[in-house]
Every structure is written in structure tokens, then in C-alpha cells.
Amino acid sequence: MTTGPDRQKSIVPSSGSTWRRFWPKALSARFGICLILFWIVMAVLAPWLSPYEPNAQDMAALSDFGPTAAHWLGTDLLGRDILSRILWGARTTLVVVPIATISAFATGTTIGLVSGYFGGFVDRIISGISDIILSFPTLILYIVLIASIGPSMFNIVLAITLASAPSIGRVTRGLTLDLRSRGYVAAAEMRGESVFFTLFLEILPNARGPLLADLCMRAGLAVVTVGTLGFLGLGLPPPDPDWGSMVAENVTMIPVYPYMALFPGLAMCSLVIGFSMLADGLEEDQ
Amino acid sequence: MLAFALRRVSQLLVTAIVSSFLLFVVTEFSPGTVSRQILGPYALPNQVALLDQKLGLSQSLPQRYLNWVSILVGLKSNPLGDPALGLNLSDPRGDRYFGNFGYSLMFRQPVRDVLAGPLANSALLGAVAMAFIVPLSLLIGIMAGANAGTRLDRLLSLGSLIVTSIPEYAAGVILLTVFVSYLNWLPGTSPLLASEQWSIASQLVLPVTVLTLASAGYVARIVRASMADTMTKPYVRTALLKGLTKSQIVTRHVIRNGMIPPMTVLLLQLNWLVGGVVVCESIFAYPGVGRLLLQAGLFGDLALVQTITLISLAMAAITQLLADMSYMALNPRVRLT
Numbered sequence: 001m002t003t004g005p006d007r008q009k010s011i012v013p014s015s016g017s018t019w020r021r022f023w024p025k026a027l028s029a030r031f032g033i034c035l036i037l038f039w040i041v042m043a044v045l046a047p048w049l050s051p052y053e054p055n056a057q058d059m060a061a062l063s064d065f066g067p068t069a070a071h072w073l074g075t076d077l078l079g080r081d082i083l084s085r086i087l088w089g090a091r092t093t094l095v096v097v098p099i100a101t102i103s104a105f106a107t108g109t110t111i112g113l114v115s116g117y118f119g120g121f122v123d124r125i126i127s128g129i130s131d132i133i134l135s136f137p138t139l140i141l142y143i144v145l146i147a148s149i150g151p152s153m154f155n156i157v158l159a160i161t162l163a164s165a166p167s168i169g170r171v172t173r174g175l176t177l178d179l180r181s182r183g184y185v186a187a188a189e190m191r192g193e194s195v196f197f198t199l200f201l202e203i204l205p206n207a208r209g210p211l212l213a214d215l216c217m218r219a220g221l222a223v224v225t226v227g228t229l230g231f232l233g234l235g236l237p238p239p240d241p242d243w244g245s246m247v248a249e250n251v252t253m254i255p256v257y258p259y260m261a262l263f264p265g266l267a268m269c270s271l272v273i274g275f276s277m278l279a280d281g282l283e284e285d286q
Numbered sequence: 287m288l289a290f291a292l293r294r295v296s297q298l299l300v301t302a303i304v305s306s307f308l309l310f311v312v313t314e315f316s317p318g319t320v321s322r323q324i325l326g327p328y329a330l331p332n333q334v335a336l337l338d339q340k341l342g343l344s345q346s347l348p349q350r351y352l353n354w355v356s357i358l359v360g361l362k363s364n365p366l367g368d369p370a371l372g373l374n375l376s377d378p379r380g381d382r383y384f385g386n387f388g389y390s391l392m393f394r395q396p397v398r399d400v401l402a403g404p405l406a407n408s409a410l411l412g413a414v415a416m417a418f419i420v421p422l423s424l425l426i427g428i429m430a431g432a433n434a435g436t437r438l439d440r441l442l443s444l445g446s447l448i449v450t451s452i453p454e455y456a457a458g459v460i461l462l463t464v465f466v467s468y469l470n471w472l473p474g475t476s477p478l479l480a481s482e483q484w485s486i487a488s489q490l491v492l493p494v495t496v497l498t499l500a501s502a503g504y505v506a507r508i509v510r511a512s513m514a515d516t517m518t519k520p521y522v523r524t525a526l527l528k529g530l531t532k533s534q535i536v537t538r539h540v541i542r543n544g545m546i547p548p549m550t551v552l553l554l555q556l557n558w559l560v561g562g563v564v565v566c567e568s569i570f571a572y573p574g575v576g577r578l579l580l581q582a583g584l585f586g587d588l589a590l591v592q593t594i595t596l597i598s599l600a601m602a603a604i605t606q607l608l609a610d611m612s613y614m615a616l617n618p619r620v621r622l623t
Contacts, residue, residue, distance in 0.1 A: 028444065132305045135606070137598050139561030140579065144595055147583030148312050224453045228565055231455045232580055247455055251462075251569060255474050258463035265456035276451040280444075 029281020032216075035274030039267075043090040050084035054241050065257050073263050076250055082260065085241035086267050092242040093271065096153060097222045100160040104222075105215060108165040112172025113199045117180055123173075130166035138163055142225065146234040153236060156229060160222055171214055175207040182206070213282040220275030227268045243268045294610055298603050309595055310351050313588050320588060323391055324373065341365045360384040387596075388589035392582060397593045401575065405597075407478060408567070408574035412559045414490060415497040420552060422498065423505035424545075430506070431513020431544065432536045443510060446503035454562065458496050458569035465492065476570040493570045497562055501555055509548045516544035546616045550609035557605045560598045 024030060042049065051072075052058070057079040058071070067074045073082040115126040133141070145159045179185065180203065188198045204211075229235040230244020238245060243264040250260035321337040322329065338344045342353055342365060356362040363381035366373060366389050375389045377396040387397035430442035452460075466474040476489035516522070517540055525535045564576035571577070575594055582590035 132301060132308060135301055135305050135599060135602050136309075136595070137557055137561035137602060139564050140595055140598050143564065143579060143583045144309065144312055144591060147586070147591065220451065227453050228455065231565065232568060233584060244455070247459055251455075251459065254459065254462045255467050258459075258467040261459045262463050265459040269452050269456045269460075272451045272453060273448055276447055277444075280447055 024278075024281050024285050026281030026284045028277040029285065032274045032276070032278030032281060035270055036278065039090050039271050039274070040094060042087055043094045046087040046091050050081070050087040052081040052084045054085045054088035055080060055239050056084075065260070067259065074257070074259055076246075076260050077253065082246075082263055085246060086243070086264055089241040089243045089246060089264065090267070090271075092236060092240065093223060093226055093268075096156060096226050096236075097219060100157045100222050100226070101215065101219045103157055104161045104164040104218060105168055105211075107161055108168025109172045109204065109211065111165065112169035113176050113203060115169065116173040116176025117195075117199055117203070126169065127173075130169055133162065133166045136163075139228070142229060143232070143234065146229060151229070151234050151237065156226065156235070160225055164218055164221070168214065168218065172207065172211065175210060176203055179203050179206055209282075209286050213279050213286070216275050216279035216282060220272050220279065223268065223272050223275060290614065291611065294607055298607055302599070302603060305599055306355075306596060307351055309592060309599070310354060311347065313592055313595075314347070314350065320391070323586060337371075340368075340371065357386055357388065360386060364388055387593040390582070390587050390590045392585045392587040392590065397589050400590065401578070401593065404573055404575045404578045407572065408563050408576060411490070411493055411497070411563060411566070411572065411574060412556070415494050415501070415559060416556070418494060418498045419502045419505065419555065423502040423552075424509055424548075426502070426506040427509020427548065428513055428536070428541060428544075431510040432517065432532075432540065434510075434514035434517060439510070439514075443507065446506045446510075448503075449499050450501075450503035450507070452499065454496055454500050454565040455569055457499050458492070458566070461492055461495060462569075474570075476572045478573055489570075493566050493572055496566050496569070497559065500562060501558060505548065505551060505555060508551045509544075512547045513540060513544040516540045519543070546613065549616060550613050553605050553609040553612065557598075557602045560601055 024033070058075060058081065059079055060070075065074050065077070071081050071083065073086070075081055076085070111126050111130075115123040136144075141163050142159055145162070146155060149155045149158070184206075185198060185202055188202045193202075226235065226242070227244035227247075230242045230246075231248045233245070233248060235244050236242055246264035247261045247268075250257070250264075253260050254262075321334045321341065321343060325333055325337060335344070343350065345353070353362060357364050360383045364377075364386060365371075367375055367377055367381040375394060375396075377386075377389070379386075379396070379398075385398070387401075389395065390397050390400045393400045426442055426446060430439045430446075433439045462474055465472045472491055473484040473489050476493055478486055478489060480486050522535055522539060525539055526532075530538075561576075563572075563574055564580055566572065567574045567577040568580060575597075579591065579594045581587075582594065
């Protein structure tokens with residue numbers, strides 16, 4: 001629990017450089033950041049790093065799918081280079097995941113701030129709706145939603161937002177309830193600041209610590225969700241590569257050619273572990 | 287206690303009604319309507335409209351929801367079973383009975399008959415998985431929490447964090463690669479049909495392992511947090527000063543108090559398993575409800591999707607209620623106001 005002196009520390013700027021202030025102290029968080037940065041670099045540089053076009057078929061590779069000098073991680077059954085597809089797949093994941101996470105967070109923190117700050121009737125309505133959405137098992141909610149509205153990038157972002165905003169809202173609401181009785185909130189109200197100013201520029205910045213750890217955890221969950229939807233055939237339409245559907249396309253070949261599904265699976269694991277370790281480390285730092 | 291239970295049950299009923307309506311709205315929103323599906327892609331618009339009228343699908347959304355509920359509880363007969371429509375759908379139980387979930391258009395059979403087998407299979411998978419998740423997560427959580435701050439704790443905590451982070455399908459792929467492709471110890475699919483090579487028990491090993499890995503790490507972390515918190519309580523210090531050994535303190539004092547929050551989390555894991563089985567069953571071609579839900583969703587079999595989701599909602603509501611009640615029973619200090 002944060003006590004008096006600890007809280008002081010976070011308000012007074014530390015003596016180190018900006019770099020030092022944002023570089024987390026926990027080792028697990030540093031490791032997580034490295035893993036995430038690695039995949040961001042891979043995604044950005046995919047067009048230059050990947051040896052082949054992601055959808056190009058190499059007919060010569062069809063006689064030998066295994067990892068060779070020409071195809072470092074082998075090819076899939078259609079002769080497409082797995083390394084290139086993993087690199088391009090990182091792009092898909094790292095575009096959808098941040099958009100979905102930010103959209104879910106914008107919605108979730110807004111409803112959480114509003115229901116925590118105003119309380120009463122507004123709070124009861126928002127909490128009631130959240131409870132109902134949360135009563136659906138998450139994955140079933142995704143299947144029902146995506147099967148109804150169809151798979152597309154926009155719909156995946158929409159589904160992730162709808163499914164995760166209520167629990168982000170709950171976390172924010174709890175923090176807001178605690179912070180609204182603080183002196184600086186009363187001061188802002190007394191100055192006649194708008195509600196928007198009080199919510200987003202007084203309360204929200206002071207709740208950033210726990211919310212940031214939650215954000216990283218949610219981003220990790222979004223990676224899992226995007227991958228799982230891809231795996232279940234509810235993700236982005238083929239043939240463009242995404243890790244989940246790469247696993248799904250090749251999962252039946254595992255007894256014979258395991259690496260076709262294994263490598264995209266491992267890529268997914270490393271990115272999710274990166275986000276979880278970052279979230280875990282940030283929580284520890286507080 | 288009774289008043290609390292009554293209030294929770296009434297809350298439950300309200301949630302059940304609202305969430306089933308929400309489910310109805312979302313599923314009925316889908317582009318392929320029932321009539322279009324029955325008549326096929328080449329049906330003329332007026333044919334579709336005619337069937338819509340016969341089935342009562344042209345009514346307003348709340349009216350259709352009421353019809354749906356009436357059919358479900360046996361107040362109305364299902365219009366799809368009318369022999370005059372010539373759809374060849376018939377239900378051995380008749381067209382009006384309590385718990386009528388309608389017809390699955392994918393299997394052209396009553397939903398109840400389609401679901402019976404897969405439900406039993408999924409229940410088996412879930413039960414066996416829980417039998418591993420509970421002891422394993424308690425053991426790891428208690429070991430880490432009782433030694434909070436030590437190297438053992440850090441190792442167990444990080445280990446369970448990494449294991450829970452791995453998406454189920456990725457865990458499935460890794461396990462398949464090792465145990466099926468390289469070692470050839472276990473079967474790659476689990477159709478639950480005993481073959482000469484693989485017994486049914488051997489077919490359960492990998493699906494259960496995937497579920498256990500995904501869930502046990504998460505529960506272990508919650509057990510650990512609760513245990514570590516309890517270890518700092520004043521009565522633990524008192525017990526230490528009284529001269530009890532650490533193992534005595536942990537087994538007699540800390541576990542009893544530290545297990546209250548994890549109990550409810552364990553109950554809620556049942557709810558998680560309902561969704562968790564979808565991916566797991568898809569990887570291993572396990573004939574359960576999860577895979578059926580996915581097939582039904584992709585096909586657009588509304589009645590089947592609605593029924594499976596309703597069952598999972600009911601499961602979720604009941605486990606939530608049980609979790610609240612057990613929390614009350616275990617911790618008399620908590621009297622919700």
C-alpha cells in the first residue's frame with residue numbers, strides 16, 4: 001500500500017533524467033520492454049527484413065518444406081516463407097492491438113471516471129450495464145459478436161472495446177472514488193473548472209500508476225484475443241498473414257511438419273509474455 | 287443471510303432477463319436470417335418475406351423476444367416444427383414443452399438432441415481439468431505466498447505468470463510438437479473414440495494439460511497474493527512469538543484465513559473454463575460444446591448459438607451466486623449492505 005512518504009516521491013520529480021524516470025526499476029519490466037521493442041522493430045522493418053513477399057509461393061520449396069538455407073524457418077504447405085509471414089504478421093498484430101487497447105481504454109476510463117465522480121443514478125446505470133456485459137464469458141462474447149457482425153479489423157477493435165471497457169471502467173471507478181475526495185479536486189471545483197478538466201486533467205493523471213499497469217496487461221490480453229480470433233477463423237480474412245491464422249492453417253500438419261505452426265505460436269508467446277512481464281514489473285515498482 | 291440470498295437471487299433474475307435479451311438482439315442482428323437460411327441463397331425476396339410472416343419473424347424485436355421466451359418455457363409451440371411448412375423438422379418430445387430450444391438448422395435436429403453428447407463430453411473435460419487445477423494452483427500459491435519475497439517465491443510467481451501468459455492455442459501447438467511429433471507418446475487429436483493405439487484416457491491428457499496450464503498459473507498468483515497478505519497480519523506475529531514453528535503457523539493459521547478470497551476465484555474459474563474449452567476443443571478436435579459453438583457461429587445456426595450461450599450465461603450466473611454465498615459463509619465479517 002502506498003503510504004505518505006511514498007506518494008510524495010511520485011509527486012516531486014526525481015533527480016534523474018527523463019529517461020531514468022520512465023525506465024522501470026523492476027527487472028521483469030525491463031525484459032518485457034525489450035521483447036515488445038524487438039517485435040516493434042521487426043514489424044516496422046518487415047518490408048526490408050523479410051526475404052520474400054509474405055504471400056509469394058516458392059514452387060521449388062514444395063519438395064522440401066523443412067528449414068533450408070533459402071527458407072530459414074521453412075515454408076508452409078503452399079510454399080510461402082514462414083519467416084517472412086511471421087515478420088509481416090507482427091505488423092498485423094501490432095497495428096490491431098494498440099488501436100483496440102487505446103479504444104478500450106478511452107471508453108473504459110471515461111465511463112469509470114464518470115460513474116465514480118458523479119455516483120448515484122449515473123453510476124448505477126453504468127455499473128448495471130457493465131455487470132451484464134461482464135456476465136458473458138469473454139470468449140463466447142467474442143464468438144457471438146464476431147459471428148454476428150462479421151470479421152474485419154474494425155469489428156475486432158469494436159468487439160475488444162465492448163468486452164474489455166467494462167472491467168477497465170471498474171478499475172477506474174474504484175480509483176476515482178478514492179481520488180475525488182482529494183484537496184486538488186476540491187480546488188479545481190472551487191476554481192470553477194469544467195467537469196471535463198476535473199476528470200481528465202486532475203483525477204486521471206493521478207490514477208496513472210495503476211492504470212498504466214492495467215493498460216499493459218490489457219494489451220497482452222488483446223494480443224491473445226487477436227491471435228485466438230485468428231486461430232478460430234474469426235480474425236482478419238486471408239491471405240494476409242496473422243499469427244493466429246498461421247497456427248490454424250498448419251495445426252493439422254504438426255505430426256509431420258511441426259515447425260509450420262510452432263514458429264508463429266512461439267512468436268505470439270514471446271509478445272504476450274513481454275506485455276505480461278511489463279505489467280507485472282510496473283505493478284511491483286509502485 | 288436469507289435476505290442477502292433473496293436479494294442476490296432477484297438480482298440474478300434481472301441480469302438473466304437483460305442479458306438474454308441482449309444475446310437475442312446481437313444474434314438476431316446477423317445478416318443471414320433464418321428464412322433466408324432455410325430457403326437458400328436463390329430464394330426470391332417475396333418467398334423469404336412469406337416464410338418470415340409464417341414464422342413470426344416480421345414482428346418487432348421485443349415481440350420476437352417474447353415469442354422466443356414463450357417457446358423456451360413451453361407456452362407456445364415452435365412454428366418451425368409445423369409439418370405444413372414441409373421443413374421435415376420434428377421433435378420426439380412434441381412442439382410444446384418446457385426447455386424447448388428449437389431446431390438446429392445445421393444438423394436439422396432439435397437443439398436438445400444435438401447438445402446432449404457434446405455437453406457431457408465438455409463436462410468431463412472441465413471436471414478432469416478442475417481436478418488438476420485446484421490442487422496444483424493451491425500448492426504453488428501457498429508455497430510462494432508462505433515464502434513471500436524469497437527467491438523461491440519470485441521463481442514460482444514468474445513461472446506462473448509466464449505459463450498463464452501463453453495463449454492456449456500456442457501451448458497446444460508446443461505440447462503437440464513435443465509429445466506427438468517428436469516423442470510420439472500421445473495422440474494428436476481427441477475424438478474420444480477408443481482406437482487400438484490410443485485409449486480415451488490418453489486422448490484426454492493434452493486437452494486437460496492445456497486447460498490446466500492456462501488456468502492454474504492465474505489462480506496460483508491469486509492464492510499467493512492472499513497468502514502473502516495474510517502472512518503480514520498481527521496474529522501471525524503473535525503466533526510466532528508464542529513459539530509456533532513456521533509450518534505450524536502456515537498450516538493452522540494462514541491457510542485458513544488466506545484461502546477465503548481464492549475460493550471465490552476458483553469457483554469463477556469454472557466460468558472461465560466454459561470459454562476456455564472453445565480453443566482447447568478446436569485444437570484437439572475434441573467433440574464438445576465449445577467446438578460446436580464455433581461451428582454454429584461460423585455456420586450461422588442461431589438456435590444453437592443462442593442455446594449454448596444461454597447455458598454458459600446460466601453457468602456464469604450460478605457460479606457467481608455460489609461464489610458470493612461461499613464468501614459470506616467463509617467470512618462472517620463480510621455482511622454486504
